[in-house]
Amino acid sequence: MKVLLTGAAGFIGTAIWTELVERGHDVVAVDAYIPQAHPVDVAGRPDVHRLDVRRAGEWPELLRGVEVVCHQAAMVGAGVTVADLPAYAGHNDLGTAVLLAAMHAAGVGRIVLASSMVVYGEGRYACAAHGAQEPGPRSLAALEAGDFDNHCPQCGGGLTWETVPERARLDPRSSYAASKLAQEHYAAAWARQGQGSAIALRYHNVYGPGMPRDTPYSGVAAMFRSSIEAGRAPEVFEDGAQMRDFVHVGDVARANAIAIEAVLHAPTQRFAAFNVCSGRPISIGDVARAVAAGTGSDLAPIVTGRYRIGDVRHIVASPALARSELGFVAEVDPLVGLPRFATEPLRA
Numbered sequence: 067m068k069v070l071l072t073g074a075a076g077f078i079g080t081a082i083w084t085e086l087v088e089r090g091h092d093v094v095a096v097d098a099y100i101p102q103a104h105p106v107d108v109a110g111r112p113d114v115h116r117l118d119v120r121r122a123g124e125w126p127e128l129l130r131g132v133e134v135v136c137h138q139a140a141m142v143g144a145g146v147t148v149a150d151l152p153a154y155a156g157h158n159d160l161g162t163a164v165l166l167a168a169m170h171a172a173g174v175g176r177i178v179l180a181s182s183m184v185v186y187g188e189g190r191y192a193c194a195a196h197g198a199q200e201p202g203p204r205s206l207a208a209l210e211a212g213d214f215d216n217h218c219p220q221c222g223g224g225l226t227w228e229t230v231p232e233r234a235r236l237d238p239r240s241s242y243a244a245s246k247l248a249q250e251h252y253a254a255a256w257a258r259q260g261q262g263s264a265i266a267l268r269y270h271n272v273y274g275p276g277m278p279r280d281t282p283y284s285g286v287a288a289m290f291r292s293s294i295e296a297g298r299a300p301e302v303f304e305d306g307a308q309m310r311d312f313v314h315v316g317d318v319a320r321a322n323a324i325a326i327e328a329v330l331h332a333p334t335q336r337f338a339a340f341n342v343c344s345g346r347p348i349s350i351g352d353v354a355r356a357v358a359a360g361t362g363s364d365l366a367p368i369v370t371g372r373y374r375i376g377d378v379r380h381i382v383a384s385p386a387l388a389r390s391e392l393g394f395v396a397e398v399d400p401l402v403g404l405p406r407f408a409t410e411p412l413r414a
């Protein structure tokens with residue numbers, strides 16, 4: 067199958083590219099031009115077509131004969147400042163819209179889109195007395211007082227977290243999250259109007275070799291190992307009990323390959339979203355301990371009680387729909403993958 071892969075030179079794109087080639091697919095590798103804090107250097111890579119993702123004129127030639135597009139190119143991270151808003155909208159929203167229009171014009175009707183768990187906002191919660199709850203953002207006063215947990219809006223009591231299914235309420239809370247949800251909406255509209263079919267893969271916390279090193283936009287696992295390499299103990303925010311799902315980049319690549327094969331045979335006018343996660347929830351404190359153990363360092367993680375405004379408390383995916391509909395099950399347990407990640411090469 068001929069697949070056009072955008073973001074091919076990035077951390078996740080590189081892993082997908084390898085997986086697709088191993089499966090015998092013909093890959094048109096594109097590095098969509100996204101000037102950001104940590105640009106991917108494709109100088110000296112004639113196998114990667116470099117273009118500005120927002121420029122329509124460059125797509126028709128590349129899309130010739132393509133059956134499925136795998137769209138990974140995006141500006142990532144949580145949105146560090148308000149000044150980032152136009153960059154997220156330009157590269158993620160407009161970039162995707164331009165690509166979808168070009169696909170329609172070229173008669174390419176299948177797309178797999180990289181989305182994110184950030185479209186959910188907070189995870190899912192239940193109160194023992196009042197059942198399912200959707201807490202709003204945590205107040206600054208509560209965070210300042212070291213009260214990191216969400217509370218039941220009805221009784222103020224504690225909430226237990228639950229895994230988030232794809233049908234959960236969508237509540238994007240950052241510029242990045244807004245742009246990821248917009249990408250999903252554009253893909254759904256394109257599928258309906260243009261007789262296409264789209265699958266969005268909502269990645270949870272992805273880690274693995276080639277991950278960008280310590281930048282404001284990189285994930286916490288890379289930050290923890292960078293701290294240790296610099297001789298500093300990893301700093302765990304809040305109380306370290308916040309829960310996430312850490313999924314290995316190799317599993318993410320496999321999920322994309324499976325989705326590409328599935329979307330080719332999916333009915334037209336269909337949009338479907340799937341969580342891509344390990345299915346093995348882990349606390350951030352345990353992530354820090356797993357990475358520290360893998361480095362062999364005796365620098366124990368420090369729980370600082372510091373916090374980031376806008377962080378959600380717990381966000382843990384349900385892997386059930388991806389398993390039942392796509393047949394995707396992650397292989398790498400974070401308790402094995404994170405210590406191993408501690409000594410794998412990172413991207414500068």
Ligand SMILES: O=c1ccn([C@@H]2O[C@H](COP(=O)(O)OP(=O)(O)O[C@H]3O[C@H](CO)[C@@H](O)[C@H](O)[C@H]3O)[C@@H](O)[C@H]2O)c(=O)[nH]1
Binds near residue numbers: 142184310350
């Ligand atoms: O030095 C640090 C940095 C972060 N954290 C905590 O670690 C957790 C995870 O943080 P992070 O790795 O930044 O991921 P998330 O906040 O879960 O996810 C956001 O940040 C990721 C990295 O940019 C993006 O991939 C996601 O889409 C985006 O939602 C949060 O509770 C942070 O407070 C620490 O304890 N210490």
